[in-house]
Amino acid sequence: MATETEPQTDRETESLTLVQAVQDGLRTEMERDEDVLVMGEDVGKNGGVFRATEGLYDQFGEERVIDTPLAESGIVGTAIGMAAYGLRPVAEMQFMGFIYPAFDQIVSHAARLRTRSRGRFTCPLVVRAPYGGGIRAPEHHSESTEAMFVHQPGLKVVVPSTPADTKGLLTSAIRDPDPVLFLEPKLIYRAFREDVPVDSYEVPLGEAAVRREGSDVSVFTWGAMTRPTLEAADNLADEVDVEVVDLRTLSPLDDDTILDSFKKTGRAAVVHEAPKTGGLAGEITATIQEEALLYQEAPIERITGFDTPFPLYALEDYYLPEAARIEDGIRRAAGF
Amino acid sequence: MTQNVSVDDETARQFLEGMLRIDIFEEETKERFGEGEIPGFVHLSGGHEGSHIGMGAAMGDDDWLAVGGARLIGQYIAKGVPLPDIMAELYGRVGGSNKGHGGQMHVSDIGRKLYGHAATIGSGQNPAVGLALAEEIQETDNVAVTTIGDGGTSRGSFHTALVFAAYWDLPVVFVIENNEWAISTPAESLSPDHLSDYGIPHKMATESIDGSDVEAVYHTVSEAIERARNGGGPTVIESRVARLVPHFEGDKETYRDTDEYERLKEEKDPIENYRERLLERDIVTETGIEDMIANIETEVKEAVEFARESPEPEPEAAYDHVYRTPLYGQGENQ
Ligand SMILES: Cc1ncc(C[n+]2csc(CCOP(=O)(O)OP(=O)(O)O)c2C)c(N)n1
Numbered sequence: 001m002a003t004e005t006e007p008q009t010d011r012e013t014e015s016l017t018l019v020q021a022v023q024d025g026l027r028t029e030m031e032r033d034e035d036v037l038v039m040g041e042d043v044g045k046n047g048g049v050f051r052a053t054e055g056l057y058d059q060f061g062e063e064r065v066i067d068t069p070l071a072e073s074g075i076v077g078t079a080i081g082m083a084a085y086g087l088r089p090v091a092e093m094q095f096m097g098f099i100y101p102a103f104d105q106i107v108s109h110a111a112r113l114r115t116r117s118r119g120r121f122t123c124p125l126v127v128r129a130p131y132g133g134g135i136r137a138p139e140h141h142s143e144s145t146e147a148m149f150v151h152q153p154g155l156k157v158v159v160p161s162t163p164a165d166t167k168g169l170l171t172s173a174i175r176d177p178d179p180v181l182f183l184e185p186k187l188i189y190r191a192f193r194e195d196v197p198v199d200s201y202e203v204p205l206g207e208a209a210v211r212r213e214g215s216d217v218s219v220f221t222w223g224a225m226t227r228p229t230l231e232a233a234d235n236l237a238d239e240v241d242v243e244v245v246d247l248r249t250l251s252p253l254d255d256d257t258i259l260d261s262f263k264k265t266g267r268a269a270v271v272h273e274a275p276k277t278g279g280l281a282g283e284i285t286a287t288i289q290e291e292a293l294l295y296q297e298a299p300i301e302r303i304t305g306f307d308t309p310f311p312l313y314a315l316e317d318y319y320l321p322e323a324a325r326i327e328d329g330i331r332r333a334a335g336f
Numbered sequence: 337m338t339q340n341v342s343v344d345d346e347t348a349r350q351f352l353e354g355m356l357r358i359d360i361f362e363e364e365t366k367e368r369f370g371e372g373e374i375p376g377f378v379h380l381s382g383g384h385e386g387s388h389i390g391m392g393a394a395m396g397d398d399d400w401l402a403v404g405g406a407r408l409i410g411q412y413i414a415k416g417v418p419l420p421d422i423m424a425e426l427y428g429r430v431g432g433s434n435k436g437h438g439g440q441m442h443v444s445d446i447g448r449k450l451y452g453h454a455a456t457i458g459s460g461q462n463p464a465v466g467l468a469l470a471e472e473i474q475e476t477d478n479v480a481v482t483t484i485g486d487g488g489t490s491r492g493s494f495h496t497a498l499v500f501a502a503y504w505d506l507p508v509v510f511v512i513e514n515n516e517w518a519i520s521t522p523a524e525s526l527s528p529d530h531l532s533d534y535g536i537p538h539k540m541a542t543e544s545i546d547g548s549d550v551e552a553v554y555h556t557v558s559e560a561i562e563r564a565r566n567g568g569g570p571t572v573i574e575s576r577v578a579r580l581v582p583h584f585e586g587d588k589e590t591y592r593d594t595d596e597y598e599r600l601k602e603e604k605d606p607i608e609n610y611r612e613r614l615l616e617r618d619i620v621t622e623t624g625i626e627d628m629i630a631n632i633e634t635e636v637k638e639a640v641e642f643a644r645e646s647p648e649p650e651p652e653a654a655y656d657h658v659y660r661t662p663l664y665g666q667g668e669n670q
Contacts, residue, residue: 045591046520069490069526070457070518098456101491137376138439140455308654312439313375313428318651 013195018188021163021196022052022128025170026090028200030060033088036174039066040075040092049094050130050189076102076127080109080179083125088174096131096183097140103148110179111154125179126170131159132224132273133320134187138312144223144274144305149181150251150283156180156205157251161226163194165248168203176205185224187320208254210261214243217333218261220284221271222247225321229271232326240334250280255287262292267333269301271321276304298336303329342551345619347393351550352614353628354389355607358410360632361419364640365409365426369585373644374426376439381410383548383580386606387513388414390553391481391575394561398478400471402451402464405485405513406583412443415450423639424646431646435653457518458488461497461510468506479507479564481557487518489531498572502538507564509557510535510572513547515579520591535572547575548606578604 016024030036037060038053044067047054057065068075072093079089093099099106106127113123133142149157158173158180160166166184173180211226212233217240221229226246233242243261247254262268268288270281281302288300303321311319341348362380369378381388384407392414395401403411412422417433425432426440433443434452444452451463464482471478488494489512501508512531516523528534530544541563545552553575560571578600582589589597614620620628 041518042520044520047590049519067521070487070521071490071492073492074490100456101459101493135376138437138442141377306654308658311654312437314648315651315654319654 011197011199013197015193016163016196017190017193018160018163018166018184019050019052019190021166022170022184023054023056024196025167026053027056027059028167029171029174030056030064032200035086036088036090037064037066037082038090038092039068039079041068041070041094043067043092048092050186052128052130052184053092072098072100072102073105077105077109079125079127080105080113080123083110083123083179084113084121088124090126090128090174093127093129095141096129096145097143099127099129102127106149106155106179106181107152111152114178115154122177123179124177126173126182127179128182128184130186130189131183132185132187133310133316134185134189134224136313136316139309142310142316144183144272146183146250147274147278147280147283150280154178155251156249157183158205158249159183159185159223160248161185161188161223161246164196165203165209167196168201169205169248171200172202172205175202180205183223187224188227191227203248206249206252206254208245208247208249208257210243210257211246212242212244214241214265216241216265217267217269217330218243218245218265219269219271219326219330220245220247220258222250223273225271225273228321228323229326231323232330235323236327236330240330242330253284253287255291258284258287259291262288263295266295266297267336269303269326269329269333271303271326271329273305273320275307276302277307279304298333301329301333339549339613341613341617341619342555348614348619349624351389351393351554352607352610352620352625353632354392354414355385355550355610356628357419357632357635358385358388358413359607360629361413361422361636361639362409364636365423366585368426368640374440375428378426378440378585379406379408379583380581380585381407383515383578383600383604383606384410384513386550386610387511387547387553387575387577390550391483391511391557392416393554394557395481396478398449398476399561400449400451400464400467400478400480402460402467402480402482403453404458404460404483404488406457407485407513407515408441408443408453411483412450415445416448417443417445417450419635419639420642421445424643427643427646428648429643429646430649431642436646436649437653458484458491458494460484461494462500465497465500465506465508468501468508469504472504472506477507477565479509479561481509481511481561483511483513485518486512486514486516486523486526486531487521489534490526495534498535498538498540501570502540505569508570509560509564510570511557512572512574513577514574515577517579517583517592519583519587530574532572532574535570538570540569541571542573543571544574544576547577548604548609550606550610577606580605
């Protein structure tokens with residue numbers, strides 16, 4: 001099937017929030033390919049607790065928008081079977097924190113089906129999950145455990161930060177021949193709108209986007225942290241020329257873009273919501289040091305959530321990196 | 337026609353009072369949430385009050401309650417957690433049962449043997465089995481009661497808990513509060529006639545009862561606890577109730593049939609039914625009930641005052657208790 005890869009400027013667009021772009025991406029792929037179907041808890045008649053599947057049940061019916069019993073292992077496990085058969089299921093986890101029962105299925109089946117069968121079986125599955133802070137509920141309802149999944153060979157992990165990317169990346173994820181975990185930053189589900197092409201298009205997996213060019217410090221981030229990082233970069237404009245790279249795909253990481261940026265600046269910071277210990281900032285730092293040690297001029301700053309379970313209510317504001325904390329980190333990297 | 341009253345007058349009045357306490361506390365919670373004073377999520381118990389109070393009354397202070405399902409506040413109250421502890425926790429304040437680190441879904445109270453919810457629906461039955469096994473190893477006659485919604489019974493962890501409880505014939509009482517809905521997922525589509533039938537292959541005692549009748553719940557749970565205490569092993573009880581409230585505040589419930597909903601509100605409100613039953617038999621008077629309500633309203637008001645005055649936790653407190661003894665700088669990246 002012929003696919004367009006980048007949104008074109010002369011296209012008809014619609015102003016959408018990120019969560020509406022999820023719905024739009026699902027809908028356009030379901031219209032294009034009959035094998036694409038959606039399943040999960042409350043996704044059908046109810047339209048999803050975050051309204052990400054609103055209207056799909058009415059448009060496509062109960063055979064393609066499937067309400068399931070409450071059991072994540074069942075949802076993902078069943079979707080794996082359907083994917084192995086050749087369908088293109090998109091399974092929803094109501095919150096990323098409820099993915100743990102499905103972890104066994106994702107790791108033991110989805111991620112390894114292809115390699116274990118030497119390519120005879122494949123698993124073109126997408127697991128969507130709202131993740132990260134933003135709704136002032138503790139633990140499962142707010143945590144970001146992307147590192148646990150990036151650690152699994154055979155699985156791709158994608159995180160959009162804008163509505164247009166959301167639709168394009170989701171389209172690519174659905175068309176991808178391998179399992180993709182598609183993480184949706186719920187903090188910015190409805191935070192802003194953007195013009196999103198009405199027709200279908202792909203934003204390729206595995207390609208980071210340079211959101212702001214700069215020559216002093218490279219800041220690598222993704223998802224909901226992209227906006228406060230850009231804000232911090234703007235606030236520092238008189239002092240430090242900051243480059244902001246939105247990684248968009250966390251597995252596989254776009255090492256080329258990371259290294260190109262770092263070789264230019266020699267200084268870096270990584271911003272993520274997840275706890276610091278064992279988080280992806282460590283992986284990115286190691287990659288830089290393996291490949292570009294001699295360009296390095298300062299310790300790489302990790303600006304992250306804390307090594308505690310995601311806290312309740314008011315403490316959320318301390319937990320999530322915000323512009324001021326990011327500015328401090330960038331200043332340290334710049335001033336070393 | 338109303339049913340007989342099968343408990344003594346004082347107990348009957350306590351049942352009514354307990355259910356009213358849940359109702360009034362939750363009405364206030366709903367209002368405070370609406371005003372933005374309580375952040376996060378709020379799930380209310382409307383329709384479950386009889387099931388919660390009947391179950392709580394059947395339990396001894398030394399029996400465990402491992403709570404599950406989403407209708408949790410009523411269960412906290414039924415296990416005797418003081419209203420200010422619950423309200424302050426809902427507010428996320430240090431005066432709360434979990435010092436403001438748990439919120440509405442995670443109230444726990446070791447002193448009252450309330451094992452809290454993890455927020456992962458259908459995962460609390462396995463720890464309940466462990467609590468019962470520990471009691472057995474300690475040679476006590478204490479029992480673990482554990483609740484779960486109809487939705488949670490679809491999870492493997494629940495079925496594994498049944499296997500383990502039966503394997504050692506443990507003193508566990510599984511109470512499935514079947515309110516017909518897991519958010520929008522209908523229990524009607526699950527295949528057992530009664531969800532208590534899940535206990536049958538494990539050769540457990542099973543009961544399916546009208547959970548909107550506080551006395552029926554009280555008697556059935558009491559019998560199951562008695563059996564468990566005396567070495568008779570686990571029981572699975574289906575407590576059939578109606579969810580007379582949205583899943584959480586803000587849920588528009590577009591998936592529900594309005595006529596059926598209205599019928600349930602008429603017929604399955606445990607408080608209204610019990611109130612009529614007691615009035616009809618002169619066990620309470622209208623003025624007696626008004627006094628009860630006035631007293632509870634004062635208790636609830638005091639709980640709100642307590643919560644409002646209690647401070648928010650200090651940010652650094654998030655590190656307390658992640659470990660008892662942090663090693664090698666764990667928790668030092670403030
Ligand atoms: C493992 C898991 N999946 C999904 C959720 C999100 N969720 C919260 S409550 C709920 C429905 C629970 O239904 P049920 O078990 O019947 O309890 P009830 O709401 O009726 O009390 C869902 C899907 C969750 N908390 N845990």
